[in-house]
Amino acid sequence: MFVLGNLIFAITEILNFALTFYMWVVIISAVLSWVSPDPYNPIVRFIHALTEPVLSWFRRRLPLIHGGVDLSPLVVIAVILFIKYFFVGSMYDLARRWKQGQALAI
Numbered sequence: 001m002f003v004l005g006n007l008i009f010a011i012t013e014i015l016n017f018a019l020t021f022y023m024w025v026v027i028i029s030a031v032l033s034w035v036s037p038d039p040y041n042p043i044v045r046f047i048h049a050l051t052e053p054v055l056s057w058f059r060r061r062l063p064l065i066h067g068g069v070d071l072s073p074l075v076v077i078a079v080i081l082f083i084k085y086f087f088v089g090s091m092y093d094l095a096r097r098w099k100q101g102q103a104l105a106i
Contacts, residue, residue: 005098012091016084023080025050030073051076 029051037044051073058072 001098001101005095005100008091008098009095012088012095015091016088019080019084019088022050023077026055026073026076026080029055033070 025047029047032044032047039045039048054076055070055072058075059070062072062075
């Protein structure tokens with residue numbers, strides 16, 4: 001069972017890293033929207049390509065533009081933090097139990 005626990009732990013670590021990376025990309029995208037960078041810069045285009053599908057999905061579904069301020073990055077960050085604390089935390093606990101050889105109790 002420890003092998004399965006290690007596998008779940010490794011997958012959880014990768015998921016945690018990916019969520020943290022994406023959260024920082026969303027933060028950078030929000031900061032870039034304040035300074036109006038060169039739209040032809042490859043880094044700006046990469047960040048825009050990563051964040052715009054998710055941010056536009058939230059913009060379409062939630063009326064979060066108030067007074068010209070787009071709050072969709074805050075909602076995306078809140079969702080990422082919820083996933084990190086709930087789902088990733090639960091997967092860490094599950095991996096720890098399987099590494100210790102404890103039976104799963106539902």
